[in-house]
Amino acid sequence: MLLRVKNLAVHFPSDGKIIKAVDEISFEIDEGETVAFVGESGSGKSVTALSIVRLIDPPGKIVNGEILWKDEIDLLKVDEDTMRKIRGREISIIFQDVSNSLNPVLSVGQQVAEVFTSHFMMNKKEARKKVFELFEKIGIREPGKIFDLYPHQLSGGLKQRILIAIAFALKPKLVIADEPTSSVDALTQYQILELFNSLQKEYKTSILLITHNFGIVTKISKRVYVMRKGKIVESGDTSVVLSKPSHPYTIKLIESAKFLSL
Numbered sequence: 001m002l003l004r005v006k007n008l009a010v011h012f013p014s015d016g017k018i019i020k021a022v023d024e025i026s027f028e029i030d031e032g033e034t035v036a037f038v039g040e041s042g043s044g045k046s047v048t049a050l051s052i053v054r055l056i057d058p059p060g061k062i063v064n065g066e067i068l069w070k071d072e073i074d075l076l077k078v079d080e081d082t083m084r085k086i087r088g089r090e091i092s093i094i095f096q097d098v099s100n101s102l103n104p105v106l107s108v109g110q111q112v113a114e115v116f117t118s119h120f121m122m123n124k125k126e127a128r129k130k131v132f133e134l135f136e137k138i139g140i141r142e143p144g145k146i147f148d149l150y151p152h153q154l155s156g157g158l159k160q161r162i163l164i165a166i167a168f169a170l171k172p173k174l175v176i177a178d179e180p181t182s183s184v185d186a187l188t189q190y191q192i193l194e195l196f197n198s199l200q201k202e203y204k205t206s207i208l209l210i211t212h213n214f215g216i217v218t219k220i221s222k223r224v225y226v227m228r229k230g231k232i233v234e235s236g237d238t239s240v241v242l243s244k245p246s247h248p249y250t251i252k253l254i255e256s257a258k259f260l261s262l
Helices: 045-052 080-086 108-120 124-137 143-147 156-168 186-203 214-220 238-243 248-260
Strands: 003-014 017-029 034-038 061-069 091-094 174-178 206-211 223-228 231-237
Touching: 003 045, 017 045, 017 231, 034 045, 034 214, 045 061, 045 091, 045 174, 045 206, 091 156, 108 124, 108 143, 108 156, 124 143, 124 156, 156 174, 156 186, 186 206, 186 214, 206 214, 214 238, 214 248, 223 238, 223 248, 231 238, 231 248
Parallel strands: 034 206, 034 223, 091 174, 174 206
Antiparallel strands: 003 017, 003 061, 223 231
């Protein structure tokens, strides 16, 4: 098993009370598998994703659980130097806020190239060549032109592709994608999902997809976990959950997805 999470709990203090953003949940992701976490805003799915890479901002705190990587390493117990090596190299994350995920004062090509220069000690010429190859792979036309552009000069769809390029650059074992299609139009959404499917098959990368939309889940994930108020209320093969949902909340989400697709 690539990732095994046991009894994960994440708490946030608020006005003298404790908010259980993630409330003792357990789940697994196998190698080469795409798994989706579905739920409305505030359900705890993004906090779950950030917990895996230990990026919970204070005053939030992981108060319980194990996050076992490759059944060998508990990510909650390793030191920060070890965790930094795992982030990006073995586990990468695509954040929901596309605009704030890219540095506005560096060209997008420089930002992707930095992945290669920092992890593989490539010189700028070698890294630039790698970036061009990666851009072509993810469907960016005129890679030489796009390399020198800044984030504000790109469309939302192109920005998302740049983030996908950064996430997959080192061929990590797991990519966490937090609402990767929430800020793009329907056509771009379809193209991005197809890109995820293509990269997943080529690199045999596992993908953890975070979304509020069951319509997205059907196009990419094999298994699904439904979250509500910090708890997993239903899980299973995507086709089974869609055809025979057992929890009222899951039924509500599925009906919402059908309405949005009309």
